[in-house]
Amino acid sequence: MRQDNLDIAEWIRYAKGNYDAARKMAEQFQPVPLEIVCYHCQQSAEKILKAYILANGDELIKTHDIYTLLERCKSFNPDFEKLVKTGADLSDYVALSRYPAFDTITIEDMEQALVAAKSILDFTIGQIRQ
Helix, strand or coil: CCCCCHHHHHHHHHHHHHHHHHHHHHCCCCCCCCHHHHHHHHHHHHHHHHHHHHHHHCCCCCCCCHHHHHHHHHHHHHHHHHHHEEEEHHHHHHHHHHCCCCCCCCCCHHHHHHHHHHHHHHHHHHHCCC
16 A cells, blocks of 8 residues: 555654754763664664655565665665665664663764764655655
């Protein structure tokens, strides 16, 4: 069942909101809640990729795995391959950020997550608008 443009616009709005929240927390909070910033980056990527899947008339799949979502996006456009390496680590933040973790998220991890989320967001929005 193909979603209408309003539904897709809502997915995009949520994806942008997650990214904006992550960026603002990284810039304004002291100490920076690294795990929460990374979680919002993962959520941004997940939601924008799901918007793209819907925009292409496919059904949503219940997953938080960015790699799986990128593979689905690649079935519509092989150019999504360039995002696989960028987004590969974002999936880890679903669990690492929601519960106390033994692995520590570093500032470098957070900075990479912000770059990855922004890359996925910008590229995917561009593909949806084409």
